[in-house]
Amino acid sequence: MSRYAAIRWFSSFIPSPIAVRxxxxxxxxxxxxxxxxxxxxxxxxxxxxxxxxxxxxxxxxxxxxxxxxxxxxxxxxxxxxxxxxxxxxxxxxxxxxxxxxxxxxxxxxxxxxxxxxxxxxxxxxxxxxxxxxxxxxxxxxxxxxxxxxxxxxxxxxxxxxxxxxxxxxxTGHRYPHVAQQGPGKGAAGSEPAPREGFTRADLDAVVKRRGELLDIDLDDLESLLREIELQAYARTFSELTCADIMSSPVLSVSVVTRASQAWDLLQQRSIKALPVIDANQCVVGIVTRADLMDKPAFGNLPVLPPLVSRWFRRRTVPAPLVGALMNPDVQSVGVATPIVELLPLFANTGHHHIPVLDAQERLAGMITEADLIAGLYRQAYAERQHAA
Structure with missing residues (x-):
């Protein structure tokens, strides 16, 4: 073995960097x-x-x-x-x-x-x-x-x-590590319809052919590979930013808004979440339908007919304020954030509604998973039209 071959062999022992924060x-x-x-x-x-x-x-x-x-x-x-x-x-x-x-x-x-x-x-x-x-x-x-x-x-x-x-x-960590339903599975965990890319059957076949015990759950491996696919796809639209796909103007409430009023807004506009802002238009939290329906003081009202609900609401204790029900731990992004940075937020952290802030940290818009998909589709359609 030559000296350079020996050096390359010993250098292969150097461990890869650990990605854990x-x-x-x-x-x-x-x-x-x-x-x-x-x-x-x-x-x-x-x-x-x-x-x-x-x-x-x-x-x-x-x-x-x-x-x-x-x-x-x-x-x-x-x-x-x-x-x-x-x-x-x-x-x-x-x-x-x-x-x-x-x-x-x-x-x-x-x-x-x-x-x-x-x-x-x-x-x-x-x-x-x-x-x-x-x-x-x-x-x-x-x-x-x-x-x-x-x-x-x-x-x-x-x-x-x-x-x-x-x-x-x-500490908010998932254990035991139960498989979660990811984007590649249907409502009942069934195999998705055939599409471009790999399927779960492909993954199972390759793992079986290798014949090795992998120190990773196959559901996690599949989710990881699909996220990589999406990351690589979104990278082709690197010039697209949150400002291009966000919904604006966005409906919002304050910490002193009554829960009943917030619920009415959600019902009237057919939306699922409202950002909560302070007097300076800065986001201090987010309130969702689940936040309102889970509260005994208010959760029984939405299932009643509107007229009965309003009559009942006038004769009971006033609904709590949004500030008491909101989730203050809200994830936000800037208007100039590339959309590729949204993928881990939607895929890994369970977020479904992400407020978008302007240069002064004020609320500028809202992005949902539907906004992200629509933005990618519009860009792909525009590129196909340009190529034609």
Whole structure:
């Protein structure tokens, strides 16, 4: 091997840049800190300090990496950690009792654990270390026998999983990672009608042909590829900005508008959301139909006939103000923002209505998913006409 070939080979070991943002990295670190602390504390409270059982086993550290750093991985889902750890612990205890040679017992335990995890669809890499711990954990672990499966493995796995579920819920992160209905699926999750590009059947066929276990859910992979398609398509319209596709002028309300008045506006104009502005025309929130209908003081009114609703409204406690019902965490864009930057907002964050601000940060318009699609269509039609 030449010197340059050797350099290229060693340079291939350099890892690719991690696209995870620093706030997400810190969130993962804090989650692992709290998760391991909660797991160890739970064992201490349940068993007491004098128990001859490890308060923490090393594989829980590896499980924490998956549960808090890569929670979208199929290897980090609840059944993976519970099923993988319990199966591996059982196999490890059995091999330690059957085979006197620790090396042979450890090798067989890991191999059988992987086989069973594949069969039960609960592959969890740290579970291999659980099997090794059952074999090589020393006299204190061997003395537990099959009790090792329940204490400490089952308790610690359940405690760490509960900590992960609560932590992700509190921090607004999706876990467990349940497949979401994306743009490529029909209302019932069925295969979309044939179109240009790939289909789910194509994706399944390629994955099956490769014959490898991919550390990504296929629904996530499909959603990612379709978003890439849309990103590449929108890039061809790079000169198109939010000012070109936004709806303007836009109807808005203030924080002191009554919820009943906001609802009437939504009904009359057949729209689903209203930006909330202050005296300087700056956006301070957004209120949707769901925000109004979810409130007991107002939610029963829209289903009544208009005349009955107005009569009933005059004889009840005044409807709350929009400022008390609005969502203050509103995503906005500038009029000069390229439309390509709208794609992740609509695709990943669940936004359906995005206010557009002018150079003075005042409300200038509103963009919906329909506006984005219509803008792309108009541009594509204009380009076809020009080419003809």
């Amino acid at each position: 620093w706030p997400e990295r810190l969130r993962s670190c804090l989650g692992a800190l709290l998760g391991i602390a909660f797991t160890g504390g739970s064992m201490h409270l349940l068993l007491g300090p004098a128990a001859n059982i490890p308060l923490l086993v090393a594989p829980m550290g590896a499980s924490a990496v998956l549960l808090f750093a890569v929670p979208a991985s199929p290897l980090a889902q609840p059944w993976s950690i519970l099923g993988g750890n319990l199966v591996s612990a059982t196999v490890g205890v059995a091999c330690a009792g059957w085979i006197a040679d620790p090396v042979g017992a450890a090798a067989l335990a890991v191999a059988l654990a992987i086989c069973l995890m594949f069969a039960l669809r609960c592959v969890h890499p740290p579970s291999g270390a659980v099997a090794l711990t059952a074999v090589l954990g020393g006299p204190s672990v061997h003395a537990l026998g099959y009790r090792f499966v329940a204490e400490p493995i089952a308790i610690q796995s359940a405690a760490l999983l509960c900590a992960a579920i609560v932590y992700h819920a509190v």
